[in-house]
Amino acid sequence: MLKYILKKLLLAIPVLLGITIIDFILMNLAGSPIDMMTGPKMTESVKAMRAAEWGLDQPLWRQYIGWLGEILQGNLGYSYKTFQPVSGMIVSHIAPTLLLMGSSLLLGLVIAVPAGVYSAVHRYKKRDYAMVTTSFVFSSVPSFFMALLLIYLLTVKLGLLPSSGMITPGTQGSAADVLRHLIMPMLVLGVSMAGSNIRYVRSSVLEILEMDYLRTARAKGIGRFLTINKHALRNALLPIVTMIGMQIPMLFGGAVIIEQVFSWPGLGLITMSAIMNRDFPVIMGVCLLSAVVVLIANLLTDIAYALVDPTIKY
Amino acid sequence: MQSSGFMPVVRRFCRHRLAVVSLFVLLILIFMAVAAPLIAPFAPTKPTGAFSKGPTLKNILGTDQVGRDVFSRLLYAMRSSLLVGFMATVISSAIGVVLGLVSGYFGGWIDKVIMSFTDMVMSFPYILLVLVAAAIFEPGLWSIILILGFVDWPGMARLVRGNVLSLRETNFVKSDRAAGMPRRYILFSEILPNTIAPVLVNATSIFAISILDEAALSYLGMGVQPPTPSLGNMLGGAESLTILTTKPWLWLPAGVTIIVLVTCINLVGDALRDALDPRNTLR
Numbered sequence: 001m002l003k004y005i006l007k008k009l010l011l012a013i014p015v016l017l018g019i020t021i022i023d024f025i026l027m028n029l030a031g032s033p034i035d036m037m038t039g040p041k042m043t044e045s046v047k048a049m050r051a052a053e054w055g056l057d058q059p060l061w062r063q064y065i066g067w068l069g070e071i072l073q074g075n076l077g078y079s080y081k082t083f084q085p086v087s088g089m090i091v092s093h094i095a096p097t098l099l100l101m102g103s104s105l106l107l108g109l110v111i112a113v114p115a116g117v118y119s120a121v122h123r124y125k126k127r128d129y130a131m132v133t134t135s136f137v138f139s140s141v142p143s144f145f146m147a148l149l150l151i152y153l154l155t156v157k158l159g160l161l162p163s164s165g166m167i168t169p170g171t172q173g174s175a176a177d178v179l180r181h182l183i184m185p186m187l188v189l190g191v192s193m194a195g196s197n198i199r200y201v202r203s204s205v206l207e208i209l210e211m212d213y214l215r216t217a218r219a220k221g222i223g224r225f226l227t228i229n230k231h232a233l234r235n236a237l238l239p240i241v242t243m244i245g246m247q248i249p250m251l252f253g254g255a256v257i258i259e260q261v262f263s264w265p266g267l268g269l270i271t272m273s274a275i276m277n278r279d280f281p282v283i284m285g286v287c288l289l290s291a292v293v294v295l296i297a298n299l300l301t302d303i304a305y306a307l308v309d310p311t312i313k314y
Numbered sequence: 315m316q317s318s319g320f321m322p323v324v325r326r327f328c329r330h331r332l333a334v335v336s337l338f339v340l341l342i343l344i345f346m347a348v349a350a351p352l353i354a355p356f357a358p359t360k361p362t363g364a365f366s367k368g369p370t371l372k373n374i375l376g377t378d379q380v381g382r383d384v385f386s387r388l389l390y391a392m393r394s395s396l397l398v399g400f401m402a403t404v405i406s407s408a409i410g411v412v413l414g415l416v417s418g419y420f421g422g423w424i425d426k427v428i429m430s431f432t433d434m435v436m437s438f439p440y441i442l443l444v445l446v447a448a449a450i451f452e453p454g455l456w457s458i459i460l461i462l463g464f465v466d467w468p469g470m471a472r473l474v475r476g477n478v479l480s481l482r483e484t485n486f487v488k489s490d491r492a493a494g495m496p497r498r499y500i501l502f503s504e505i506l507p508n509t510i511a512p513v514l515v516n517a518t519s520i521f522a523i524s525i526l527d528e529a530a531l532s533y534l535g536m537g538v539q540p541p542t543p544s545l546g547n548m549l550g551g552a553e554s555l556t557i558l559t560t561k562p563w564l565w566l567p568a569g570v571t572i573i574v575l576v577t578c579i580n581l582v583g584d585a586l587r588d589a590l591d592p593r594n595t596l597r
Contacts, residue, residue, distance in 0.1 A: 018434040030450050133332060136584065140522065140576035142529045145549060145569040148558065156559050253441030257530055271442070272534070275449045283446055291437040298437075 001306065008302050012295055019291045020071065024064050027284045076288070077281035079274075086285035089270060096166055097266030099178075100185055100259070101251050105244065107190030108197055113233075113240070115194070116201025121228060123206060132199060139195030143254055147188045147261040154184060164263035185262045189254050197243060204239040208232050238308055245301030249294045326589035333585030336578035343575060347392035354386035359541040369563055376563040384548075388567050391543040392575070398459050398538070399525040405463025406524075407517045410470025411506075417471065418478025419501055429475070432468045440465060444527060448536040455544075458537050462524050473516055477509040511590035518583030522576045529572050545572050 058066075070077070076086035119131040155163040166181050167173030208214060209232060217231045252268075259268030267286055274282035328334055346353060355373075356362045361381035362373065369376045375384035417428040435443075447461040481487055482505075490500050525545075531537035532546025540547055548568035557564050 015430055015433050015437065018430060019437055022434055022438070026446060026450070129332070132584075133581070136580045137573070137577050140526075140580055141573050142526050142533075142546075142549075142569070142576075144530055144533050145572065148549070148565070148569070152558055156555070249437070249439040253439040256439075256441055256445065257534070260534065271445075275445050275536075278449055283449065287438055287442055287446060290439050290442060291434075294437045294439070 108193030414474025
């Protein structure tokens with residue numbers, strides 16, 4: 001087991017290095033930081049001095065090594081606009097994003113698992129088709145359009161929920177207040193997650209329903225409820241674990257857009273404003289962080305899979 | 315696909331009545347988009363009358379803030395959105411298929427290099443990569459096509475690779491190798507035709523996702539640039555509260571069109587998956 005985990009960890013290292021290289025190349029494609037930080041009035045000699053000062057006159061691979069060294073010490077560079085350290089900006093904005101992502105993931109599962117199981121159990125009946133079609137519609141609605149519809153309905157027409165921010169301005173922000181702000185963005189992200197998940201859960205339960213041990217369980221006469229919830233669902237949990245791991249990048253991408261629509265003060269919001277302002281250190285810092293998080297999530301999924309599934313070979 | 319195997323596929327596809335309806339709707343929408351210059355009553359970028367007027371007999375979906383006919387714009391918007399979706403799908407499928415074929419067939423270090431590159435690209439959240447690329451390059455119709463096409467291939471590459479790996483062990487490929495057939499022949503004439511079905515199904519979902527992504531990007535102002543209409547940038551105006559509440563004809567049609575278009579593509583893709591699966595005999 002330990003050997004398996006170690007092997008996975010070692011395999012992740014080249015991928016991680018590759019991620020930093022892609023990140024670095026993208027940042028260099030974006031243009032010279034000197035042009036972006038200074039106005040057009042700067043003379044060439046001053047620019048050259050700056051370049052020497054920041055080591056930009058060195059070959060690209062030397063710059064990369066230096067940049068990587070800084071990253072390993074936790075220094076992601078400084079924003080072109082606010083001159084704050086990027087790592088500090090990320091730390092102060094990560095909690096709202098994690099809250100949004102976590103609650104959406106949970107909501108997505110709470111919708112998808114029962115719906116998927118229901119669909120699989122009633123396979124090829126009208127109810128199943130209705131469920132599958134609904135799931136396709138869920139994943140076909142652009143998230144920002146769903147957000148607009150919700151704002152139109154719940155904020156403008158009914159006046160039930162606030163449409164932007166995380167706390168009511170001017171207040172300290174109680175848990176109930178945050179929850180009221182959270183409902184709509186969570187609903188949008190959770191529903192679009194559930195869309196694809198329903199079909200995934202359905203097909204993994206279907207596969208298990210055809211297994212011999214399920215026929216045995218049914219033959220024992222323990223009843224439909226126990227057969228499905230004890231025998232089928234438990235075994236279907238395995239692919240569902242992988243599904244969660246695969247969805248972290250999607251979830252993060254969705255959060256970027258949804259945070260923009262609802263002005264949710266998380267990483268997505270600062271990323272979008274950095275993209276609009278071409279503030280590349282911030283963009284690349286967030287990219288790097290999210291890629292690393294995805295890599296870790298995949299690693300954990302693999303390990304969890306190995307722990308849960310006794311048939312997997314190390 | 316051989317002609318003898320074609321009819322059962324059609325028959326299996328037709329059993330999904332909803333998918334047949336979707337295909338029909340999709341064909342009508344595509345026709346309307348392609349024939350936009352013939353159908354549209356007005357030019358999409360020229361003012362035709364009063365500003366922001368509700369639907370009338372002359373402008374059946376009303377006019378926008380600068381007096382352009384919304385219905386005509388909608389037709390042209392479908393044109394650009396379908397073009398983006400289609401071209402992005404072609405590009406990313408081509409990249410994915412080639413990388414997957416090479417990786418799966420040759421194996422060894424080539425496979426390792428290609429697959430770890432795929433893993434790296436997949437680690438970045440897809441939307442984030444697209445947004446970053448959109449920030450680096452000038453936004454516009456063709457740059458969106460290229461960006462989406464060059465970012466969304468890893469799924470296809472993995473799928474094709476997996477398929478090739480299992481095909482490589484089949485007897486007909488083994489016998490080809492034993493007979494000393496050239497690699498090119500084995501790859502393109504034996505393995506590729508047998509992976510067409512899953513590739514086609516995956517391509518429909520890339521098509522659907524690309525249309526959604528174009529909409530999101532253009533909505534955020536980083537995709538297709540006005541005055542060229544696209545389904546996403548037509549929705550951009552809805553961010554303002556007055557438009558959202560008092561002028562639904564400006565944003566509802568584009569939003570509904572996206573949903574109908576993408577749902578139809580997804581349903582057709584799903585039925586196609588079912589119909590092309592050789593394990594599915596009559597059920």
